[in-house]
Amino acid sequence: MANPEKVDAVAEIAELFRESDAAVITEYRGLSVGQLKQLRRSLGSDTTYAVVKNTLTEIAAREAGIDAFDGTLSGPTAIAFIKGEPVEPAKALRDFAKDHDALVIKSGYFEGKALSEDDVKKLADLESREVLLAKAAGAMKASMSKAAAVFQAPLSKAARTVDALRAKQEA
Numbered sequence: 001m002a003n004p005e006k007v008d009a010v011a012e013i014a015e016l017f018r019e020s021d022a023a024v025i026t027e028y029r030g031l032s033v034g035q036l037k038q039l040r041r042s043l044g045s046d047t048t049y050a051v052v053k054n055t056l057t058e059i060a061a062r063e064a065g066i067d068a069f070d071g072t073l074s075g076p077t078a079i080a081f082i083k084g085e086p087v088e089p090a091k092a093l094r095d096f097a098k099d100h101d102a103l104v105i106k107s108g109y110f111e112g113k114a115l116s117e118d119d120v121k122k123l124a125d126l127e128s129r130e131v132l133l134a135k136a137a138g139a140m141k142a143s144m145s146k147a148a149a150v151f152q153a154p155l156s157k158a159a160r161t162v163d164a165l166r167a168k169q170e171a
Contacts, residue, residue, distance in 0.1 A: 013060035030102030068114035
């Protein structure tokens with residue numbers, strides 16, 4: 001018979017997995033309560049940073065349909081459950097880990113795929129969605145301006161040629 005507290009914990013973690021778009025597994029050994037509080041603040045309101053038990057987390061992940069963490073959880077583990085865009089929370093974790101050697105980014109999960117530590121760092125190196133969309137819009141606008149100039153050039157050349165012919169006939 002399963003302990004009701006553990007069943008509730010598994011259900012809670014499974015729900016966090018289902019609600020989140022991404023998750024980053026970290027080891028927090030050596031961080032103080034104050035540092036964990038600072039980390040939670042830096043992650044933002046769309047990210048839940050939870051200290052979890054490894055066995056219960058593996059069970060909860062399986063219940064949520066995630067098999068990316070099978071056998072990879074060991075040591076004191078905390079998970080950042082990210083709702084929405086994962087780039088900013090990944091940056092916050094990376095920057096915090098740079099300042100605090102005790103925080104170790106182990107792995108992650110995003111869009112149905114397991115992420116290695118390097119993948120999480122690459123995700124953190126991306127620019128935010130808004131910046132990427134602005135760059136794409138700027139590139140499209142520039143391309144359209146160039147296309148308009150290319151299409152307009154033959155027309156203006158033809159108009160100048162006709163004008164030169166008319167001036168020649170008048171002279």
